[in-house]
Amino acid sequence: MSKEDEVLREREAPLRDAYALAGVNIDAGNAAVARYRALAASRRHPLQLDQIGGFGGLFALPGDPSRALAASTDGVGTKLLVAAKLRRYDSVGADLVNHCVNDILVVNATPLFFLDYLAAGKLDPEVAGALVDGVGRACAAHGCALLGGETAEMPGVYQEEHFDLAGTIVGLVEVKSVPDPARVKPGDAIVGLPAVGLHTNGYSLARKVLPAERWREPFASDAGATYGDALLAEHPSYYTAVRAMQAVADVKVMSHITGGGLLENVPRTLPDNVKAVFEASRWSVPPLLEEIVRLGELSHEERYRTLNMGIGFTLVVSTGDALKAIAAEPSAKVVGWIEARADGDPHVVVHPARTA
């Protein structure tokens, strides 16, 4: 993958997520991305470091080139519409922070501080308070400062009672500890950490196949007793699990499985001469995702390109380190391996390769 492609991934993924079935215009997104690509390439700053998969940007600390700042901006996306409809505002702040924490964890960065952006057509103080409480709670869980924020009331921009919540995380990393995709070799194991639901991607699709009228219906899942509970299950942070595994195993690269699923996110931190081969029988799929696959009649390709399908974060380790890694984190499983890739081969294969 070229440097420009890597720079773009962060911007590209959320556009792909809300895919054609849900009526989102992917071509428009790609055109915007192409323009951003040209801009980013023409204006690269001398202290910007090569991105590793584009999950977070890296900027060498002036005067101290052994360390770099890592930063990432994200929004909660249309999961907000589920929260607004069900009037449950306590979890989306944590969705946002945890998503950002995981993004810069891919480059091995430790969070320093977070800033949130909350905008609404009409600001409800109870709602705003609950949203910011959730942000603050998730920041505190990571020893990360909530350094600032902006709250804007913008009638005319937002639909009545709607709001948007986005944020930016800044972390720090030793440059020598930034993962190097060149170290990944055929025979390495892929360790997966479990997803609890959709996390923050696939909601345009989910809302299409599971309309709001059904969100209060009973639905048994780990996340609760209704479809709404399952839809609002909090995007987990993988920070503690990853640090526990890194303490005993040499983690070569990582990926955060967001919009684009395993098929698009895993290759972002792999060299071009290898492929990731997953064996789906090695992990379980959350009931909500199984239900969306069923209702949407998603093909094999669609399900693994749109949903996380039960894997929220992946780590590549040598075969010798795989058992040590999963012993350090009870929820972790070996979910696949790295194989050599010939020109024209796919970058990711998920067995069994069912057809829709």
Added chain:
Amino acid sequence: MSKEDEVLREREAPLRDAYALAGVNIDAGNAAVARYRALAASRRHPLQLDQIGGFGGLFALPGDPSRALAASTDGVGTKLLVAAKLRRYDSVGADLVNHCVNDILVVNATPLFFLDYLAAGKLDPEVAGALVDGVGRACAAHGCALLGGETAEMPGVYQEEHFDLAGTIVGLVEVKSVPDPARVKPGDAIVGLPAVGLHTNGYSLARKVLPAERWREPFASDAGATYGDALLAEHPSYYTAVRAMQAVADVKVMSHITGGGLLENVPRTLPDNVKAVFEASRWSVPPLLEEIVRLGELSHEERYRTLNMGIGFTLVVSTGDALKAIAAEPSAKVVGWIEARADGDPHVVVHPARTA
């Protein structure tokens, strides 16, 4: 001003801006702020430094306490509705970046990098490209990297053809060069840098008194030949002007005049025992602001609390340094002075104190 008050100012100002005349609910905003206040106070991170006026947050660099990171998140606000209506997307990116640059300039920080957040109901690639081009251009003008960004298409959250643009800046500052309000003394001079229009505040009010039907009407101003030109005049960056003045003068504190005007922004970096006294005859008011004052029949209090009234940035220097400072920057003027303040006195006085 208490530490908690200072922490809050960043969040508070944009709520006050869109004030009652424009139908925005200030009470709701204040309730949200109160909740944020409690949260921020209860969860202060040990590396967070005291904020100076709350324009940007400060975070000590781990392992190097002589330096701090400064960060600020802002949105363009309802100026976007003017840009969208007139289909002119080239300037709002610079509005956003320059606003953020000025905010962290108040704590004397030099920009390192910027991340943007662009969300729309339906993404138009031409519009998105023009918006991000503007962001990139203003970043490049400051030697600031555009390190990343997020583009989200969220049908159902944003009104048709509407979008929001926000961003986060991160800069670096030597802790010993962070301005100290305690150094401000009665007799010091206030140097002002000129505003070119509304900048990014007061647009809810402006749209109320100057409806969209009139934006293509002729209106003579420095910013162009129509009301639309004047409304979209770019929020200037004061970075170069401030650095030029700092090279020859000891600048004690600074303020960025945003929502809240001179009345609310200048006291943010003053000690409680002084007041700022402005003499309005010393500078000129942009024609657009005069027009909004006239159409909105704004009282003296309202105009200086809602609009910048022609001053975009202020610097406090000793009387001896004032002439050196303005000699270094042709656009700068001495616009007022610092006086002793007794309990109960206002923090800011603008002479002549006309009544509406």
